[in-house]
Amino acid sequence: MGLLIERFRLQPFIVTLAGMFLARGLCYLISIDSISITNEFYSEVSQIRIPVWGEASVSISAVIAVVVLLAAVFIAHCTPFGRAVYAIGGSEHSAMLMGLPVRRTLIGVYTLSGFCSALAGVIFTFYMLSGYGLHAVGLELDAIAAVVIGGTLLTGGVGYVAGTLFGVLMLGIIQTLISFDGTLSSWWTRIVVGALLFVFCLLQRFFTSRAPRR
16 A cells, blocks of 8 residues: 555555555455454463552553553654654655655555554454454544544644643543543544544634744
């Protein structure tokens, strides 16, 4: 997908959306039913608990998520690849004039994104211990919402990985509060997240419109 986007100048959103539909359709060719994971080693790994403080413990999935987060922060802010990503996000033409490896960086971004998606799928199977084509349907929109709420500009070039973590925590807090309230339908989670996303988009528009004036 990165090669198609870079070589043929196709819209990234359309290409990645088509790739998602293609992958999901291939899952249905494998099986239209849920496939249980019965491998003993896989089950044991999914049940590993690592003590952190007193009786508190975290799962192996949480450890992997933290490691990936730290690696992403390091790559984004401490490597030439990360700086090139920011430069291309701000202005691809300017990055090309600066002599940055635009083509290689674009393909690398989508390759890294594909790897993270595959790793997220593995972590999800640790929780479900099964594979199903309808698992995680709609989570791509939650991912976009978390990134926007975390402060990443839709126009590109501005944003932090730690901010995305803040967005994920915000979505989790909203879902938890609505679930524990008991009087509200689960659909209120979507309503609140949609309203919050709308507010953050307006704030982004406000700040980006004031920046050129300054």
